Structures are given as C-alpha cells and as structure tokens.
Amino acid sequence: xxxxxxxxxxxxxxxxxxxxxxxxxxxxxxxxxxxxxxxxxxxxxxxxxxxxxxxxxxxxxxxxxxxxxxxxxxxxxxxxxxxxxxxxxxxxxxxxxxxxxxxxxxxxxxxxxxxxxxxxxxxxxxxxxxxxxxxxxxxxxxxxxxxxxxxxxxxxxxxxxxxxxxxxxxxxxxxxxxxxxxxxxxxxxxxxxxxxxxxxxxxxxxxxxxxxxxxxxxxxxxxxxxxxxxxxxxxxxxxxxxxxxxxxxxxxxxxxxxxxxxxxxxxxxxxxxxxxxxxxxxxxxxxxxxxxxxxxxxxxxxxxxxxxxxxxxxxxxxxxxxxxxxxxxxxxx
Amino acid sequence: xxxxxxxxxxxxxxxxxxxxxxxxxxxxxxxxxxxxxxxxxxxxxxxxxxxxxxxxxxxxxxxxxxxxxxxxxxxxxxxxxxxxxxxxxxxxxxxxxxxxxxxxxxxxxxxxxxxxxxxxxxxxxxxxxxxxxxxxxxxxxxxxxxxxxxxxxxxxxxxxxxxxxxxxxxxxxxxxxxxxxxxxxxxxxxxxxxxxxxxxxxxxxxxxxxxxxxxxxxxxxxxxxxxxxxxxxxxxxxxxxxxxxxxxxxxxxxxxxxxxxxxxxxxxxxxxxxxxxxxxxxxxxxxxxxxxxxxxxxxxxxxxxxxxxxxxxxxxxxxxxxxxxxxxxxxxxxxxxxxxxxxxxxxxxxxxxxxxxxxxxxxxxxxxxxxxxxxxxxxxxxxxxxxxxxxxxxxxxxxxxxxxxxxxxxxxxxxxxxxxxxxxxxxxxxxxxxxxxxxxxxxxxxxxxxxxxxxxxxxxxxxxxxxxxxxxxxxxxxxxxxxxxxxxxxxxxxxxxx
Ligand SMILES: Nc1ncnc2c1ncn2[C@@H]1O[C@H](COP(=O)(O)OP(=O)(O)OP(=O)(O)O)[C@@H](O)[C@H]1O
Ligand SMILES: [Mg+2]
Numbered sequence: 140x141x142x143x144x145x146x147x148x149x150x151x152x153x154x155x156x157x158x159x160x161x162x163x164x165x166x167x168x169x170x171x172x173x174x175x176x177x178x179x180x181x182x183x184x185x186x187x188x189x190x191x192x193x194x195x196x197x198x199x200x201x202x203x204x205x206x207x208x209x210x211x212x213x214x215x216x217x218x219x220x221x222x223x224x225x226x227x228x229x230x231x232x233x234x235x236x237x238x239x240x241x242x243x244x245x246x247x248x249x250x251x252x253x254x255x256x257x258x259x260x261x262x263x264x265x266x267x268x269x270x271x272x273x274x275x276x277x278x279x280x281x282x283x284x285x286x287x288x289x290x291x292x293x294x295x296x297x298x299x300x301x302x303x304x305x306x307x308x309x310x311x312x313x314x315x316x317x318x319x320x321x322x323x324x325x326x327x328x329x330x331x332x333x334x335x336x337x338x339x340x341x342x343x344x345x346x347x348x349x350x351x352x353x354x355x356x357x358x359x360x361x362x363x364x365x366x367x368x369x370x371x372x373x374x375x376x377x378x379x380x381x382x383x384x385x386x387x388x389x390x391x392x393x394x395x396x397x398x399x400x401x402x403x404x405x406x407x408x409x410x411x412x413x414x415x416x417x418x419x420x421x422x423x424x425x426x427x428x429x430x431x432x433x434x435x436x437x438x439x440x441x442x443x444x445x446x447x448x449x450x451x452x453x454x455x456x457x458x459x460x461x462x463x464x465x466x467x468x469x470x471x472x
Numbered sequence: 473x474x475x476x477x478x479x480x481x482x483x484x485x486x487x488x489x490x491x492x493x494x495x496x497x498x499x500x501x502x503x504x505x506x507x508x509x510x511x512x513x514x515x516x517x518x519x520x521x522x523x524x525x526x527x528x529x530x531x532x533x534x535x536x537x538x539x540x541x542x543x544x545x546x547x548x549x550x551x552x553x554x555x556x557x558x559x560x561x562x563x564x565x566x567x568x569x570x571x572x573x574x575x576x577x578x579x580x581x582x583x584x585x586x587x588x589x590x591x592x593x594x595x596x597x598x599x600x601x602x603x604x605x606x607x608x609x610x611x612x613x614x615x616x617x618x619x620x621x622x623x624x625x626x627x628x629x630x631x632x633x634x635x636x637x638x639x640x641x642x643x644x645x646x647x648x649x650x651x652x653x654x655x656x657x658x659x660x661x662x663x664x665x666x667x668x669x670x671x672x673x674x675x676x677x678x679x680x681x682x683x684x685x686x687x688x689x690x691x692x693x694x695x696x697x698x699x700x701x702x703x704x705x706x707x708x709x710x711x712x713x714x715x716x717x718x719x720x721x722x723x724x725x726x727x728x729x730x731x732x733x734x735x736x737x738x739x740x741x742x743x744x745x746x747x748x749x750x751x752x753x754x755x756x757x758x759x760x761x762x763x764x765x766x767x768x769x770x771x772x773x774x775x776x777x778x779x780x781x782x783x784x785x786x787x788x789x790x791x792x793x794x795x796x797x798x799x800x801x802x803x804x805x806x807x808x809x810x811x812x813x814x815x816x817x818x819x820x821x822x823x824x825x826x827x828x829x830x831x832x833x834x835x836x837x838x839x840x841x842x843x844x845x846x847x848x849x850x851x852x853x854x855x856x857x858x859x860x861x862x863x864x865x866x867x868x869x870x871x872x873x874x875x876x877x878x879x880x881x882x883x884x885x886x887x888x889x890x891x892x893x894x895x896x897x898x899x900x901x902x903x904x905x906x907x908x909x910x911x912x913x914x915x916x917x918x919x920x921x922x923x924x925x926x927x928x929x930x931x932x933x934x935x936x937x938x939x940x941x942x943x944x945x946x947x948x949x950x951x952x953x954x955x956x957x958x959x960x961x962x963x964x965x966x967x968x969x970x
Pocket of ligand 2: 520521522563643874875876
C-alpha cells in the first residue's frame with residue numbers, strides 16, 4: 140500500500156459525489172455569499188438526520204443483495220402507533236421510553252419482512268412492496284388517520300434539546316438538535332457492525348454470492364433476518380425523531396420518501412446487485428440529495444427542477460464511475 | 473476392502489441422491505482413510521460433484537448413511553462438516569467477487585474458529601500464510617473480481633489450505649492452472665498426506681490424477697463401476713472404466729495446402745502485456761497459441777477479439793482492417809471468442825439451455841422483428857446433440873447441469889454463430905476424455921469447412937491433436953513458430969518451460 144488513499148480513489152463514487160458537493164458549495168457561495176454560513180450548514184444537518192438514518196438502513200439492505208422499499212411505511216407506523224399508545228396509557232412517559240417502543244415496533248415489522256425474505260425465500264422487492272402497502276393500510280385503517288399535534292410533552296422536550304445554539308454576527312439564528320446525536324450513534328453502531336464483526340462481513344459476503352456464503356458455512360438465513368430487523372429498528376428510530384422534531388404525528392408523512400433515500404444510497408456507490416456500499420458514500424449521497432432538495436434555489440435553479448437534477452446526478456454519479464471501471468478493466472486486460 | 477474399517481475418516485454407505493427426475497448418485501459406498509489421497513474419476517455428469525456436495529453438507533443425501541470421523545451424521549450442513557475438518561475447493565470456486573483476496577481466503581477459517589469480531593490483521597496473516605504455502609504472490613487487497621481465472625483458482629485453493637483441515641476435497645482444482653502450478657499443487661498434496669490430511673481429487677487430466685493418488689474410484693452414471701489402488705490403473709484403463717468404451721488416440725489432421733490468408737495480425741503490442749505479435753491465419757487452418765501463465769497468451773486472445781485494446785498494431789480479416797479494441801467490430805468481422813472462464817462468465821445460469829445457446833443467434837432468426845422460435849430451437853438442439861450435452865431437456869436451467877456439461881453449452885453457443893475466425897481459449901477445460909476427443913473432432917471438422925481456428929491451450933496433447941501450427945509465447949513475445957506435425961510433446965514441453 141502506498142499512502143492512505145485507496146488505489147481506486149479516482150474510480151469511486153465517493154470521490155465524484157464529494158466533488159459535486161464542493162462544486163455546488165463554491166457556485167452557491169459565489170452567487171450568494173450568505174450561503175456558506177453556519178446557519179445554512181445547521182439547517183442542512185437538521186434536514187439530513189431522518190434521511191440519513193433511513194439511508195444507513197437502506198444501504199445495509201443493498202449490501203446484503205436485497206432492496207427494501209417498505210422502511211418509510213415502517214417508520215411512520217412505528218412513530219404513529221407508539222405515539223397513540225403512550226397518549227392513551229401514559230402521556231407523561233419519558234421520551235427515551237417512547238423512542239424505545241417505537242424502535243421495537245420498527246424491529247417487529249422488520250422481522251415480518253425478514254421472515255418472508257430469509258426463511259421463505261421470497262424476492263425482497265416483492266415482499267417489501269407488499270408490506271409497504273400492508274403496513275400503511277393497516278395504520279390508516281386500524282390505528283388512525285388523524286394528524287396529532289398534541290404529542291406527549293416529553294417528545295417536545297426532546298425536540299427543544301440542543302447540542303449547540305447561537306446567533307451569527309449577521310443576526311441569523313442556528314442550532315444543532317439532540318437528534319444529531321442519534322444519527323451519529325447510528326453511524327458508529329453500523330460502522331462497527333459492518334467493519335468489525337463477522338456478522339457485518341457476512342452481510343457483504345452474502346451480497347457477493349449467496350451460494351458461496353452458504354457453502355462456506357455462513358448462516359445466510361439469520362444474517363438476512365438480522366438485516367431486516369436492524370433496518371426496521373432504524374426506521375422506528377427515524378420515524379419517532381421525525382415526529383418529535385416536527386412536533387406532529389402525521390400518518391401521511393414520510394411514505395414517498397423511500398426513492399429519494401435509495402437514490403442517495405445508490406449515489407454513494409452502493410450497487411443494486413449487492414455486495415457494495417460504504418457508510419462514507421451513503422452519507423455523502425445523503426448530503427448531496429439534501430442540498431439539492433433545500434438549496435437548489437440559491438444557485439438559481441427553480442425548485443421544480445429538483446427531481447430532474449436528482450435524476451441527472453444519479454445517471455452521472457453512478458454511470459461515470461461504472462464507465463471508468465469498465466475502461467480500467469479493459470486496459471488491464 | 474476397507475469400507476468396514478472403523479478408522480475411516482469418511483464412510484458413506486449406500487448413498488443415493490435424486491434431483492427432480494435425475495438420479496445423480498445411485499447407492500454409492502465411498503470411504504476415505506486419514507492421510508489417503510483418493511481420486512474420483514468419471515465422465516461429465518457422472519455424479520462426482522454431487523458426491524462432494526454431500527460430504528461437505530451442501531446438499532442432503534436422499535438415502536444412505538454418512539459417518540465422518542467415526543460419528544454418524546444424520547444432520548449435515550457446511551458448518552458441521554467444516555468443523556469436522558472437511559474443506560472443499562469447489563469446481564466453480566465459490567468465491568466472493570466483492571471481497572478482497574485476504575478476506576476470501578480467511579473467511580471460512582474465521583467462521584470455523586467461531587470468531588465474532590473481524591480483525592483485519594489476523595485476516596491478512598491467515599491469508600499470507602496460505603499463499604506462502606503454495607508459494608504464490610497475489611495482492612492481498614485486490615478484489616477477487618479483478619483477478620484473472622488462474623489466480624481465482626489459486627485463491628480458492630488457498631482458502632481450503634488456510635484452516636486445519638483433515639480432508640481437503642479438490643473438485644477439478646487445476647482447470648485454469650498451467651504445468652508449473654499443477655506441479656506445485658501436487659507437491660502440496662504430498663505434503664498434506666505426510667501431515668495426515670486426506671485428499672479427494674477430481675480431475676479430467678488423467679495423468680495428473682494417477683500421479684498423486686493412491687486409490688481410484690470411478691463413477692459412471694451415478695454408480696460406482698470400479699475401485700482399486702492407483703497403480704492398477706493407467707490412462708487407458710481409466711478411460712475405459714469411465715466411458716465404457718475405448719477412446720482411440722486422436723490422429724493429427726491434414727494440413728490444407730495452398731489456402732488463402734484469412735486473418736492477418738501485424739505487430740500487435742500492448743505495454744506490460746505483449747509485444748510485436750505478428751502472424752497469419754489461413755483458411756481452414758488451426759493455429760495453436762501456448763505459453764505459461766503470464767506469458768500473455770490470454771491477453772493476445774482477448775486483443776484479437778477486441779476485449780483488450782492494444783497500443784499498436786493491426787488486425788485484418790479477408791484483407792479488410794478490423795478496428796482494434798472493439799468486440800462489436802470483431803463480431804461483425806465474424807470473429808468468435810470462447811472465453812477461458814466460461815463457467816463463471818459466459819453463461820446465464822438460471823436460464824434454460826436453449827436460451828443460452830440461442831442468445832447469440834437472435835439476429836439471424838428474426839423475421840421482420842419477430843423471432844422464429846421453432847427454427848431457433850431446432851438449430852440450438854442440433855448443436856447440443858453434436859456436443860453430446862447430457863441434459864434431461866433443453867428447457868432445463870443451465871445451473872442444473874454438471875460443470876463439464878455447462879462448458880459444452882457455452883461452446884455450443886459460440887459454434888452456432890458460424891464464425892469465420894474462431895478463437896477458443898482452452899476448448900476442453902473441464903471436459904472428460906471421451907468428449908474431449910469429440911471436441912477435437914469438431915475443431916478439425918470446422919477447419920475443413922474453411923473456418924480459421926485459433927486454439928489457446930497449455931494442454932500439449934490437445935495442441936498436437938488439433939493444430940497445424942503452434943506459436944509458443946513467453947514474456948509477451950512469440951518465441952517459436954512450430955509445425956504441428958513435426959514437433960513432439962517433449963520438445964514442446966521443453967520449449968515452454970525453458
Ligand atoms: N441442482 C440440480 N438439479 C437437477 N439435476 C442436477 C442438479 N445438480 C446436478 N444435477 C445432475 O446430476 C448429475 C450429476 O452431476 P455432477 O455435477 O455430480 O456431475 P460431475 O461428475 O461433477 O460432472 P463434471 O465432470 O461435468 O463436473 C448430472 O446429470 C446433473 O445434470
Ligand atoms: Mg463436477
């Protein structure tokens with residue numbers, strides 16, 4: 140090895156995505172000097188928390204060789220039903236307990252996905268498309284379809300908690316909420332699992348080749364099951380944070396976001412065929428998507444162009460590295 | 473007979489394995505003593521890989537009992553059998569393309585040690601030791617997908633050597649290797665035997681099989697048809713037991729005199745890979761290209777088909793230049809290429825045999841945009857018969873075929889395209905003796921029909937049986953241009969190695 144840079148640094152998605160982000164920031168700062176301020180950064184960070192947690196989960200599923208489109212339905216289901224539950228039985232409950240229950244709900248729903256996929260061997264896209272509708276329909280039919288703004292008071296306390304706050308010289312207010320810690324925690328935990336445990340390495344191995352994994356004795360079924368439970372739990376966490384920070388339990392929110400999240404993950408270099416994906420790439424992908432969704436207007440592109448821009452980014456961001464890798468392979472013979 | 477000996481490490485009794493409609497194994501008894509090298513021989517589809525999958529717990533037996541290390545195993549899976557010390561080098565390697573060489577080699581070992589945490593230092597140590605053991609140098613951080621076939625096979629071998637095995641099963645471990653690595657592997661097998669490790673060895677290279685093993689077991693159509701000490705067999709008698717017939721030594725073909733030049737290759741050069749490759753191929757000529765691993769033979773073959781872009785040089789077919797580095801242009805000039813790595817790269821494993829053969833012919837069977845399926849199917853099955861593909865029917869998925877039969881399907885696909893120039897990289901890799909002779913016949917027949925054929929191989933008898941001329945490569949250069957008729961096997965071996 141020479142130096143600390145990976146050898147394939149120029150053919151990686153991460154590099155490209157980071158480049159695009161830097162370019163965007165430069166152009167945005169040139170056209171509006173107020174863009175590159177701590178206020179903007181803290182706004183973007185706040186917008187990244189929920190998408191970020193969901194994206195980490197989606198990345199894990201892609202690495203394992205599957206695809207999950209039901210995680211937004213899980214998130215909103217877990218958030219709404221745990222809120223309803225606590226409002227009914229114990230509105231004064233502390234927020235960590237409410238959060239824990241939402242995470243457990245998420246994990247249970249994830250386990251349903253995991254059961255169908257790992258133990259019955261059904262295709263992941265079909266299972267999660269099905270559960271997306273079922274979870275959502277069940278929620279709206281049996282649990283409730285009213286927006287609730289009178290949340291348990293402890294959830295509001297959570298949303299008021301800040302790690303840092305202040306006012307810039309120009310008089311702009313900024314703050315970094317507690318929820319940022321949750322994202323940090325998810326990143327560290329997932330990093331540990333993927334990089335430091337045999338379980339995490341097994342997830343990559345299964346994504347590379349299920350049959351090979353089976354033949355060397357990896358417990359394919361339980362590994363897959365774990366992936367879907369973990370993703371469900373992350374969705375439960377993301378959901379309850381979304382509800383708390385937005386100070387409203389809305390059963391119609393989040394669903395529809397799944398494609399943006401998957402787009403972020405794919406931009407970050409995860410491949411739909413499985414086996415590939417990194418946390419760095421995923422977070423860069425999330426950053427790019429969030430910037431596009433919130434700040435496109437700064438460089439003079441109308442907001443209606445958002446989805447076109449995201450589409451172009453996906454084509455470039457995944458197409459260019461794939462093309463480069465192909466060229467490199469041809470050159471190497 | 474040792475089958476009732478209590479000390480056998482593996483003791484299979486009356487094993488039967490049925491797949492839907494196919495009896496892959498029929499009441500087979502099989503034992504392996506500690507430290508014994510057993511050779512498992514048989515034609516393509518005779519059940520060798522199936523037997524191996526049963527011992528390693530990948531597939532359950534339909535009937536019969538299994539004892540490993542004296543203990544009866546009613547439940548067997550890859551974990552249990554690995555814990556008992558059974559390590560397998562699978563015919564298709566079963567590697568993880570997305571993981572590094574180091575991880576591929578050490579993953580199974582770490583699993584069997586019940587590691588919960590992944591330590592990259594330990595991973596590299598395990599991998600380095602295994603690589604040192606067979607004396608090869610492969611970048612530990614390289615992703616396996618980026619390696620050439622031979623190195624993939626070496627990684628698969630190292631993975632089996634990495635852990636404390638009591639039995640190593642090698643299912644055709646040498647298909648992609650050349651003489652040098654094969655000899656190295658043979659000395660490893662001897663070393664393993666001295667350490668008390670048993671070895672089951674499957675190969676279609678019969679000479680190689682007899683050299684390393686003490687006992688031979690021959691399967692035919694899922695039944696055990698012969699068993700005995702290796703010294704009682706020779707290539708001929710082994711062939712007889714495997715096929716149930718005598719396969720005649722193949723005579724070298726006639727040279728076509730005064731034929732026109734079909735393909736002209738001039739000064740093909742690519743930095744660090746090959747240089748100054750110049751040759752002509754005549755109509756109806758079979759040209760062999762041989763060389764050790766790393767001599768550049770595969771790169772040249774790929775360059776001829778446009779898969780590798782050369783820095784300099786020209787290729788012309790029928791006097792018309794063919795743009796280099798463009799497989800589509802090569803295809804249009806009717807150059808065909810059968811890759812070395814057919815098993816892992818060439819086929820759509822989950823699709824039907826028919827589809828796999830027909831996919832190259834879709835253009836020629838369309839009628840104003842609509843496919844003429846009947847015609848297509850007819851032609852495909854014709855090739856399948858010619859190549860004697862052993863399959864229940866043409867609609868079965870390719871992955872249900874034995875390894876050697878998968879190879880034939882790949883070959884059928886390329887042959888059915890009726891190319892002008894056909895480049896065959898290892899045409900009979902992994903194919904049994906009987907059908908090898910058949911494939912050689914086909915090559916000779918195609919040549920008499922006016923196709924120019926380039927055979928890339930290190931199987932010297934194969935080259936001598938098929939080629940009019942043989943080019944020997946070393947360090948990316950052509951060092952010899954020999955007449956196929958006048959050169960002997962010894963002479964060729966000498967030129968290769970020196
Ligand atoms: N999954 C499967 N489904 C159906 N049939 C199968 C399956 N796997 C193997 N078979 C059949 O079992 C028979 C034995 O196959 P096997 O792979 O054991 O042959 P082999 O002796 O290893 O041949 P080769 O030398 O070509 O590798 C073949 O007829 C094959 O078609
Ligand atoms: Mg086989």
